[in-house]
Amino acid sequence: MELPAEKQKWLTEVKRNGQNLQKAPEHLKNDKDVVLAAVEEHRLALQHASEELKKNKDVVTAAVEKDPRAFTFASEELKKDISFVKTVVQLKPKALEFAADALKQNKDVVMAAVQQNGEALQYAAAAFKAEKEVMAAVQQNGEALQYAAAAFSAEKEVVMAAVQQNGKALQFAAATLKTDKELVQAAWLQRVLRDGTEMQHAPWILRNNREFLIKAVAATRAPWLLKLSSEALKQDKELSEHLKALAGTGLVFTYYHSFDCFHNMREAFLATGASAPGGQAYEEVMKKLNETSGGSATVWFDKVHVWGFAAGHWRHPSTDCGRDMVPVPPPEGRDPMWEAMVESRIERLTPEVGSQHPCWCCRWLRVVKEKIEAGAVICCVVSNIYDDSWVDDYGAGSSEVSDRVAEHYGLKRDRFRNGRPAGWGEGSIEIYEGRGRTHKYSRVAPMHPHTKLPLGEGCRWEREALDNLDCTVMAFFMP
Numbered sequence: 001m002e003l004p005a006e007k008q009k010w011l012t013e014v015k016r017n018g019q020n021l022q023k024a025p026e027h028l029k030n031d032k033d034v035v036l037a038a039v040e041e042h043r044l045a046l047q048h049a050s051e052e053l054k055k056n057k058d059v060v061t062a063a064v065e066k067d068p069r070a071f072t073f074a075s076e077e078l079k080k081d082i083s084f085v086k087t088v089v090q091l092k093p094k095a096l097e098f099a100a101d102a103l104k105q106n107k108d109v110v111m112a113a114v115q116q117n118g119e120a121l122q123y124a125a126a127a128f129k130a131e132k133e134v135m136a137a138v139q140q141n142g143e144a145l146q147y148a149a150a151a152f153s154a155e156k157e158v159v160m161a162a163v164q165q166n167g168k169a170l171q172f173a174a175a176t177l178k179t180d181k182e183l184v185q186a187a188w189l190q191r192v193l194r195d196g197t198e199m200q201h202a203p204w205i206l207r208n209n210r211e212f213l214i215k216a217v218a219a220t221r222a223p224w225l226l227k228l229s230s231e232a233l234k235q236d237k238e239l240s241e242h243l244k245a246l247a248g249t250g251l252v253f254t255y256y257h258s259f260d261c262f263h264n265m266r267e268a269f270l271a272t273g274a275s276a277p278g279g280q281a282y283e284e285v286m287k288k289l290n291e292t293s294g295g296s297a298t299v300w301f302d303k304v305h306v307w308g309f310a311a312g313h314w315r316h317p318s319t320d321c322g323r324d325m326v327p328v329p330p331p332e333g334r335d336p337m338w339e340a341m342v343e344s345r346i347e348r349l350t351p352e353v354g355s356q357h358p359c360w361c362c363r364w365l366r367v368v369k370e371k372i373e374a375g376a377v378i379c380c381v382v383s384n385i386y387d388d389s390w391v392d393d394y395g396a397g398s399s400e401v402s403d404r405v406a407e408h409y410g411l412k413r414d415r416f417r418n419g420r421p422a423g424w425g426e427g428s429i430e431i432y433e434g435r436g437r438t439h440k441y442s443r444v445a446p447m448h449p450h451t452k453l454p455l456g457e458g459c460r461w462e463r464e465a466l467d468n469l470d471c472t473v474m475a476f477f478m479p
Ligand SMILES: [Zn+2]
Pocket: 316, 320, 321, 322, 323, 324, 359, 360, 361, 362, 363
């Protein structure tokens, strides 16, 4: 069925700018399709809808989904409707601000909001802020402590719950508790767990505290926390060995979600990315790596033909393979590793007997070992997303591969010395990116346009080699 021309015209208008709803004829401000299209385009377009549609649960829900502030334009009836408000604040906790006053002290409603986002506590009625239920808010978001009734900031149990969720919440504790040893330790342990480089900002009393450092390394598996400790502790060889043993070996995923941590590590000491998938983003990855001081990742050869990491069922070992610039022997009785193609950025070919080619795996292993000897902390990067825009611009993405996908493409399964991180290769991952921003990325490796395989074939070999190193390697989703 064709839409009337007028409705079609206004649908187009509001899709262009939701605020155009204001200029629409009255009967179209009462048209669900037009209003839904408007609130979809503009976060606050609900204000121009008819009174009738401001009572419509579908329309209001759609608007609030876009922006919790839109709830202010909903009908007074809806703002008083307990079950509807509960649904709305579960969706967008900050919508609580615009609920009817009576509901701001309704435990059911407020709990629904603060369990979703503790910060919504600020919109609760004063009476609620003095209830023991504020615990739920500070457990969800430690910084909600600032909105609790003043008495709570002097209650150690509440402050402890808050700093265990977010160490920065200690600033909202009562003056008497701000220097409480247990609280200070708990607060800084939480900060270090979120980003190990926070250690450098910890009070000297903690940076010079052996027990605290041991506790922190046990919790994070990051032996490099020692680099950010006091000079006295850094000189302690025995302590250093103890921390290494405590951290163990292989890939460590403590800071996998934190873009900031890797960035701050590189600023604070010599930390180097030893693996990053290239794919279509190859040129840009190269540029980035050259810009980053002290960084080195995959050894690239561009137009030179090189040996790869596999030959039939043969896989390159985590040590020298014996092919690097060694003349190709005649076919009779030679090792299976020679039954491979050599490959440049442009072409693949069968190497002639007697010809010599670099082995990128051997070269890469050598670079990694040199970096370790130079005292660098080795980091493994699992995506080549350096910036949001890279996903669209270069098809950048993750190189995580789930067992299901590996089986489908006949690839080797991703294995981990210390166990597989939850959700590997499936769904999405939330990354903390600077100034408290978070961003979601797909964990599923995109298709490489040339190999028609999930992105990061070579980098998965590198990952396995890094996992076999005799030291800890910090894994990050994003460099
Ligand atoms: Zn080799």
